[in-house]
Amino acid sequence: MTRAIPRELKEALTEKLAESLAGPLPEATPRRVYGTVALPGKVSAVIGMRRAGKTTFLHQLRRERLERGTPREHLPYVNFEDERFAGLEAGQLGFLVEEHGRRFPEARARATVTWCFDEIQVVPGWERFVRRLLDAGGCEVIVTGSSAALLSREIATALRGRAWEVPLYPFSFAEALRHRGQALPADSAFLTGEERARIERAFADWLVTGGFPEAQGLDGAARRQLLRDYVDVAMLRDVVERHGVSNVTGLRWLVRHLLGNAAAHFSVEKFYAALKSQGMAISKDTVHQLLAHLDDCFLVRLVWMESASERQRMVNPRKAYPVDSALIAVFDRSGRANSGHALETAVMIELERRRCAVTYVRTPAGYEVDFLVRGAEGEMDLIQVCADASDPATAERELRALAEAGQIYPGARLRLLTLTRDGAPAEVPSGILVQPAYEWLLEIVKID
Ligand SMILES: Nc1ncnc2c1ncn2[C@@H]1O[C@H](COP(=O)(O)OP(=O)(O)OP(=O)(O)O)[C@@H](O)[C@H]1O
Incomplete structure (x- = not known):
């Protein structure tokens, strides 16, 4: 009736x-x-x-x-x-x-x-x-x-x-290429030099432009304005209005902090202490609630550390990623943001797009691997993201982290994703696959 x-x-x-x-x-x-x-x-x-x-x-x-x-x-x-x-x-x-x-x-x-x-x-x-x-x-x-x-x-x-x-989610790299009328490579393993150069340029551009459909083709200033407006609307309509949030200043600080520090560890304790030292009143419970609201409206994605128990999980810092790599530069005040943060964000969002369950791993020796991905059939992938691992010291650190984590999760496939092909380490131990992230991003198109 x-x-x-x-x-x-x-x-x-x-x-x-x-x-x-x-x-x-x-x-x-x-x-x-x-x-x-x-x-x-x-x-x-x-x-x-x-x-x-x-x-x-x-x-x-x-x-x-x-x-x-x-x-x-x-x-x-x-x-x-x-x-x-x-x-x-x-x-x-x-x-x-x-x-x-x-x-x-x-x-x-x-x-x-x-x-x-x-x-x-x-x-x-x-x-x-x-x-x-x-x-x-x-x-x-x-x-x-x-x-x-x-x-x-x-x-x-x-x-x-x-x-x-x-x-x-906003356009994936493959969708953004399609949107721009650019051909998708038929098989990225056999790209010609010219084709690879084209894809690498488009990839670097997509990391900056991001995947929001309306941001495609906009120049830098217009895009930043558009994205700032998106974030404002999400904050006001999806967080403040929907959940009756009254501490709007605290929310703004939190959003600026999370988006400007992409792929960084976020600790409620530290954020609370930093705000308190500036004379800002916000309770830890409120920070927890705001985080949950930002996650609920998809503006921020949070990754937990792989932990033995739920209790341990709660005390470890989470890693926070914006839903789109283009948001990073818009909110970066420290000048710290670099292509590595955008790359890691893009990989994280692609994992969500592929509906993967994701955590990050810290080994007993203190090495970190960005993503532990668990598949539906029990299969596991350990994915490390490093824009440029061509320098021997960086390569050593990133590969060692993967190898150590690999010992904790035997059977996991080990993968290092770089920004370009030139960013690969000079020497790679067997059992670790190194490839530019755009190949990994486009691969699924080829497989399906
Ligand atoms: N697949 C697409 N191809 C081209 N343009 C697109 C595509 N998807 C979205 N857009 C453009 O992006 C803008 C936002 O799209 P849309 O309204 O579908 O998003 P939405 O998620 O429903 O937004 P809201 O949550 O604000 O309702 C529109 O201008 C739309 O034309």
Whole structure:
């Protein structure tokens, strides 16, 4: 049953529905996500940082279905981020389905309807509506949102295990090349010198430009402004408004610190002490909460140290990465940021894109390896990232760290990723694979 619904709301919903079923779907660079995207009888939630391209990806999915012969009227789409929907309740959403059924009775009766709901989290209790929709059968539902908690445990439970997460990040290197109309190498192991030089230039450029679609092609000043605006909006809408945060100054300090110190260790204790010494009032609990909110809206990604126990895990510092390598230079005040931090960030985000479980490793002798990656079948990879390991002292340190960690995790594949081919160490012990990171980033395209 649909709860009573005011006339203006009915009109707004009807208009949105009609708009979505007419007119061309936007042209866009095809996105690639890992794993299954949408399944009949399930709700898939496309989640990711604001402006990463979630809505556009939703339209890509609709377009793919259209191309496979699904009639347009079976692909309704509603974006709830519209001021006319303020106060809309989950019980009123049934009107959409009734209206759609009235207009297209055969769609409901005969075929699967793919309902696409953008920013549905603005309607409290939306999961109850979606569950009723799925219970009625014959449809799939795709929702988007900029919060990882869109499918929080409570919501996933309310959806009785029929929820499916699809994280979306800014353009990967392969997607950025495609977006710029540049050819992807067919087999990066056999690149010609000229081809390699082209890819290396594009790679260095992508690390600076990052992957946000709107940042592509912008000059430095415009890009910095755009990215600062993105971060402001994420902070204000996804952290302050969504979670009722009152210590906005503390939040700003934290964000500047995390984004300007990419790939560095972050300790709540040290951050708290540094702020206190500047006369800033913030509790450690608040710092913990803010970190969780920044992680929830995907602005910052946090990596735990591999630890024997949960208790030990909690006391070790985490490593913090921005969701996009381009954010580093924008927030770096110390002038410390370098291509190594951008490279490590890009590798970390690619691991998340590939849905890998990641920690970092510290060996008993105090060496660190950037990523321990555990695969679904129990396989492990130890990945060290070093922009330039051509200098013998650097090579010795990085390779030793990998070799030591390799002894702790026997069977793990050992890999050192550099910025360019020239950044490889002169001598590499057997059992360690060294390659430029762009080959690793593009490899998966080749394998699939
Ligand atoms: N695949 C793509 N190809 C070309 N442009 C894209 C692509 N994806 C996104 N864009 C552009 O990037 C901008 C942000 O995209 P979009 O609105 O899809 O992101 P979003 O994640 O839904 O953002 P928000 O969270 O703010 O709603 C838009 O201008 C869009 O045209």
